[in-house]
Amino acid sequence: MIEPKLTVGQLATATDTKAVTIRYYESLGLLPAAQRNSSGYRLYSAQDRDRLVFIRRSRALGFSLDDIRELLSFSDHRQASCAAVDAKIAEQLVQVRLRIRDLQGLEQELQRLIDCCQGGVIEQCRIIESLTERH
Amino acid sequence: MIEPKLTVGQLATATDTKAVTIRYYESLGLLPAAQRNSSGYRLYSAQDRDRLVFIRRSRALGFSLDDIRELLSFSDHRQASCAAVDAKIAEQLVQVRLRIRDLQGLEQELQRLIDCCQGGVIEQCRIIESLTERH
DNA sequence: ATGAGGGTTATAGCAACTATAAGGTCAAGC
DNA sequence: GCTTGACCTTATAGTTGCTATAACCCTCAT
Secondary structure: OOOOOEOHHHHHHHHOOOHHHHHHHHHHOOOOOOEEOOOOOEEEOHHHHHHHHHHHHHHHOOOOHHHHHHHHHHHHOOOOEOHHHHHHHHHHHHHHHHHHHHHHHHHHHHHHHHHHOOOOEHHHOHHHHHHHOOO | OOOOOEOHHHHHHHHOOOHHHHHHHHHHOOOOOOEEOOOOOEEEOHHHHHHHHHHHHHHHOOOOHHHHHHHHHHHHOOOOEOHHHHHHHHHHHHHHHHHHHHHHHHHHHHHHHHHHOOOOEHHHOHHHHHHHOOO
């Protein structure tokens, strides 16, 4: 059984991406220039779909498109050591953890602000006051 | 004692902001058009500085410049109820918590990826494989 | 008077899309 | 056979919150 090729809209639906985003990735070279049918429509194979899934999964994990370009080039060198991949994932984990700590700081600050407001008018509102104080 | 006015660079230093950013805020109307000296240099009062501190503190808490525009307008209506301010902070807290949960999901995913890699070559690397699987 | 270190404006670039315009294609229903 | 609507094409501009660059002006110490 031959694989059916997908149009950009079908691929978009299949991968929960927007068609414009797919074309955007192509324009950046993250996806190869798609095959075209006789009237210029893009056609995608299962392999193209896999590559897009890879990109979207990586994006969902917080990698930048530049990071992803690198990850993709790793995945194209099937005989290379996977140490570099490992390192890249580990570094991303570090970044994510930093960001979490960051946000937990904000969370506490915001909670503190909410706690210190007793209602009433702005003039007496300790929130607005707090925001004007330097740290 | 009269207040000394600050130049943009001095204000920048005093508030840990960059001069360009201050001018940018002015261009957006977040800061009022600054007073100028005879040769066109911007001059800032303590009140201007307070407003900038407010903006920067709010940015540090993750508010967008649009949010901040709103917060500033609240703080300019000193007799209004602070309920709206409260609500805005509470909403931001919700968003921050969502983002934290999000990132904790990523954290686990990344950890899982790292755990499943046994070293070796890319071809056998379960990380790359995992990234190509749809969720 | 010259150079360093401020200041001024306008414009372009960054990431990762998203939106819009202006048009070509295709399958279905009448 | 024709129209309608949903798709496709490209190119360009907008989004957020800055940052960088260019090209110029001002001030002060040497």
